[in-house]
Amino acid sequence: NAHRIAVIPGDGIGKEVVPEGLRVLDAVGQRFGCAFHFDTFDFASCDYYLEHGQMMPDDWKAQIGGHDAIFFGAVGWPETVPDHVSLWGSLIQFRREFDQYVNLRPVRLMPGVPTPLANRAPGDIDFYVVRENTEGEYSSIGGRIFPGTDREVVVQETVMTRIGVDRVLRYAFDLAQRREKKHLTSATKSNGISITMPYWDERVEAMAPHYPDVRWDKYHIDILTAHFVQHPDWFDVVVASNLFGDILSDLGPACTGTIGIAPAGNINPERHFPSLFEPVHGSAPDIAGKFIANPVGQIWSAALMLDHLGEREAGAAVVRAIEEVLARSEYRTRDLGGTAGTTECGEAIADAVLSG
Amino acid sequence: NAHRIAVIPGDGIGKEVVPEGLRVLDAVGQRFGCAFHFDTFDFASCDYYLEHGQMMPDDWKAQIGGHDAIFFGAVGWPETVPDHVSLWGSLIQFRREFDQYVNLRPVRLMPGVPTPLANRAPGDIDFYVVRENTEGEYSSIGGRIFPGTDREVVVQETVMTRIGVDRVLRYAFDLAQRREKKHLTSATKSNGISITMPYWDERVEAMAPHYPDVRWDKYHIDILTAHFVQHPDWFDVVVASNLFGDILSDLGPACTGTIGIAPAGNINPERHFPSLFEPVHGSAPDIAGKFIANPVGQIWSAALMLDHLGEREAGAAVVRAIEEVLARSEYRTRDLGGTAGTTECGEAIADAVLSG
């Protein structure tokens, strides 16, 4: 029974790193005997937009809604399409319409990856950011009045729902409970964002007693970013609103060396809809077309996808292969101080899976 | 003609570091012959709240509105008063009612301060965060419907006005223009926060042509936090909304070693109202009462206040005294790996001002 995967390369380096992810998945198929059926789609890209005037066809949900997962590259080409148009017309649609309410982002210091932090070694940094992925600060409610005048006012609503907050908190508490340290950190800003954020805190406090074995704490987002830099070893599972999770899941990987290796799972835990797996980095127009992008974020995303599909052994093998290859300097891409190209790095990881 | 200063120690370590700031200002008075008149107020503290049921007296504006500046410690004691009550009843009131629309926060790697970043030396990191300080994400508009049910929804409005955005951008462009590098970075998130943030970008683009000699760029807040860690040398002046500026001005100082030394000026550039000077760190209940807090943030805030009062020579002397003392390990507090107490460090800086 083949896993049916919708493949969406998107824009920029998405088109360069997705093939490396597929290369590794092919290797996984050979090594572990799991079968994949890939369908590739050209929508959710700015090229598609320029041709059709919209980011996706009207029936996009029918086209990919029946797949077991979406393997996604990156979207955005601001030179031709403003980011809020391209993103709201694709990625943010997927997250919302497929109710992928958890954005799961591992942060781990890998062997061989130079970290900007002093005195940190692999093993010191190993945690998850659990980001709310459908509501909060990313709302589409708001607008502008008195445009072009001195009275101009622009407003945008942050929206938190009981259902939306509780379900992501539950996922995070569950995850923390399964881990060794059983430690949950909540990102807040209730001292400044005085309506929605105290509500977030309230829901955390209401849920905590159901997880008596999970130790939890909370920090305001400002000092939390400081702690990421100064004490990344403090964290195990960090749960955050849509915006705060977005920030923390770029900052965390930066502390471990590069966002080029960071993966993300946009997950619908109930499996009513396909989940989407993508690297945290975007389309990176500045280095697109040169085949120098780091494919590890995309490949690690494939590992997260394998976990989600129930292929846990294969997922673990891919992560091991990544670690093996990163430990050897000759396959590191430029963002890691190496000289390897996208393909060389991808091939090395695929080989490591095959021989691993 | 004495400068009239309203002194508000507030809560926690605010009460421990403010006296050190005053000690240094006394030294400044002796050394530079400038005169200060200090009035100390017990409001804007949680003790005051517990006694009076509100953070400040009804006539607080009359009591401090005529002063030349406010020298502020920190507010907040969450064990007895929720943070959003104590902060919105004091600090956020000051910022808004005294129209302190610029929050100016220098980020500088000082000699002798251990940084969590590898391979960074004094001189490498030296920039300003200019934070919008009166509107944006810190709005008081919003509320809750269907409380206690599964339909519960909580909303909060972000509000940006043409006047509010333009004036802080102008301040930031002006500052960049006066600096050697003439480089302005704008923090945005227009790809996700799709109504207010594209507006912010639009206003930056409208203002830039008036400053042809200022080189400017923009980054989404998620990758910008990554760049703070990976490339802090890229920045000169960083302008940001209220929330983004809040985050960046804790993260920046963390990258330079500690938020214990970071100062802030809450500035009304037109001088219609007193400006307020405070350390970036808060009341720090965990270390309060032990006199181990680092007083440098408070003392550096005094230097910013001196600049604002036109005592530039004295302000520069205080910064030099801080640098001198930090370079000598015996006066460093624990957050810097030293063993000195709050008072020892403060006395050393005051002495350095006197003999400097």
Ligand SMILES: CC(C)[C@H](C(=O)O)[C@@H](O)C(=O)O
């Ligand atoms: C205490 C809090 C409300 C405040 C803020 O968020 O503005 C603080 O973090 C600051 O940066 O001055």
Ligand SMILES: CC(C)[C@H](C(=O)O)[C@@H](O)C(=O)O
């Ligand atoms: C591209 C952008 C809209 C997106 C987000 O903010 O969610 C990205 O930064 C991410 O983290 O997936």
